[in-house]
Amino acid sequence: MYSFDERPISGRAAPYGLDVRIVRDGDDAVGHVTLGSAHEGAPGRSHGGIVSALFDDVYGFILTIIGQPAFTGTLTIRYEQGVPIHEPLACRVRLDGRVGRKLLMSGELTGAGPDGTTSVFTRSTAVFIAIDEAAFGASARP
Numbered sequence: 001m002y003s004f005d006e007r008p009i010s011g012r013a014a015p016y017g018l019d020v021r022i023v024r025d026g027d028d029a030v031g032h033v034t035l036g037s038a039h040e041g042a043p044g045r046s047h048g049g050i051v052s053a054l055f056d057d058v059y060g061f062i063l064t065i066i067g068q069p070a071f072t073g074t075l076t077i078r079y080e081q082g083v084p085i086h087e088p089l090a091c092r093v094r095l096d097g098r099v100g101r102k103l104l105m106s107g108e109l110t111g112a113g114p115d116g117t118t119s120v121f122t123r124s125t126a127v128f129i130a131i132d133e134a135a136f137g138a139s140a141r142p
Contacts, residue, residue: 018054020091022061029061031091035083045082051109052077055124058091063128066095068101070128083121087111093124103128116130 018039020031033055041047056075063070083089093107105126113119 017112018050020054020057022058024061024065026090027065028092028094029058029065030093031058032059032088033091034088035085037085040085042082044085046085048077048079051079051083051122053123054091054109055093055107055126058093058107059126059128062093062095062103064104066103068103068130069133070130073102073127073129074125076125078123080120080122083109084111089121093126101130103130 007037018033018035020033023030023032032056033045035050039046039050041050055077056072059072059075089109089111091107091109093105096104096106099103105128107126108120108125109122109124110118110120
């Protein structure tokens with residue numbers, strides 16, 4: 001899945017992007033990524049802001065799946081354990097429900113744990129606020 005090339009995190013032309021490969025899996029959006037040294041916070045671990053930006057970006061692909069313009073209202077990140085760098089990760093997100101204009105979403109960042117089984121490194125919830133498509137581009141007009 002692609003949206004626009006200049007997208008800061010997953011855009012193909014973004015100079016500091018994460019080189020995320022986004023795929024659709026049913027109604028979920030999944031971002032496959034391997035974070036590198038430039039994304040390091042604590043030694044051997046990703047910077048928390050990078051993980052937060054990754055989730056925010058991958059949540060945006062749910063909007064593509066459902067065909068609804070919206071913006072981030074709240075984004076909650078719970079770090080279960082340190083997120084490793086130089087190892088493949090999967091950021092899987094989904095739409096859990098809708099209450100009026102609020103789009104309720106959740107997701108996990110997973111990868112191989114120390115024992116080789118799948119481990120959850122981070123959990124997230126988000127509320128996106130749906131907007132009228134006609135108003136979406138209004139602020140961008142000259």
